Amino acid sequence: AVPTGEEVNNYKTFLQYLKSNASLASAGRIPFQLQMLCCLWEEKIHDQSEGSTTTDIYRAIIDHMIPFGDKEEEIKLCLGEIALHSIQSENLVFLKENIVQYIERYSIELEALISTGILVVLDGKRKNIFQ
Structure with a gap:
């Protein structure tokens, strides 16, 4: 299926978000972590500030995945x-x-x-x- 304009914009925004943060960019090199980042992005469970640390990213992934x-x-x-x-x-x-x-x-x-x-x-x- 051909992506809609909104999907393309969301994809571009996500790539820019990854590139703007060294922690995110490094996490995005590992397929499983990239999948988790994509899930967080799709669910809009992310911090778009440029100061997100790797710890913040993992905390968000764990909080999203695990039913505590x-x-x-x-x-x-x-x-x-x-x-x-x-x-x-x-x-x-x-x-x-x-x-x-x-x-x-x-x-x-x-x-x-x-x-x-x-x-x-x-x-x-x-x-x-x-x-």
Whole structure:
């Protein structure tokens, strides 16, 4: 289908927006990140100021993609601690017992973390984390 004049203008505006911000331009070089930027643009969930940082961009992407519900802050902090532990221990696989301490600290349910799509539970057949 041939794009309408409005679609062409929106496309040009989006390209100009990407070019005007170094953080955006660098994020736009990675296909997945470019797709997320396009989604944010289409949904009009973006900050058109030229001072957007990479952190601002990722925050907008995460906020748009993940259904946090009413425990948003607790879930983000819990996932952050799990990520930090993962980096420090150089390990991406955890036993359920290791995750429980974070869940209890933030008074959230395991299902709330899993519903974000960031934490994945694999079954025991694959020698996974939550057995």
